Amino acid sequence: MLEAALAFPLLLMVAIGLVQFALFAHAQHVVIGAVQDGARVAAADGRSVSDGVGRARDLLRAGLGRSAGDVQIQGSEEGQVVVVEADGSLRTIIPWVGDATLPLHSRAVVAKEKFRAGPAN
Numbered sequence: 361m362l363e364a365a366l367a368f369p370l371l372l373m374v375a376i377g378l379v380q381f382a383l384f385a386h387a388q389h390v391v392i393g394a395v396q397d398g399a400r401v402a403a404a405d406g407r408s409v410s411d412g413v414g415r416a417r418d419l420l421r422a423g424l425g426r427s428a429g430d431v432q433i434q435g436s437e438e439g440q441v442v443v444v445e446a447d448g449s450l451r452t453i454i455p456w457v458g459d460a461t462l463p464l465h466s467r468a469v470v471a472k473e474k475f476r477a478g479p480a481n
Contacts, residue, residue: 380453384462387450390423391431392466399444399468402435405475409435412444420446427451431464437472444468 394416402412413435420428431448445468449461 376454383453384450387424387427387464388466390420391446391448391464394419394423395433395444395446395466395468398433398435399442399470402442402444403470403472405473409437409442409444412442416444416446430461440474441469441471 397419398412398414398416400412401407401415402409413433416433416435417428420431420433424431427450430450431446433444433446435442435444437443446464446466448464450464452460452462454460
């Protein structure tokens, strides 16, 4: 009985740590996917950077829910490429840590689509 009383808190901490890691990995993958898809949309012919940023925001809301508000997305055109970047944080679920957060960051650079006529045959 004593062994169970000593092992249970340790087991509980490990379980909460594993759940926190899984939540962080999911959030990071959502941010990466949203930024990549946003950059792809922004680089499409006839689309703008604001279209790509809007797409990335929609994907973040769909994937992260309320936590999406803690992630800021910005986009820019730099010559022949479009850059979409996200920075933010994920609040931890660990109760004894307080208001701790984990950083979320991703950056995607995509070449702009442009029609280029080939040589006439």
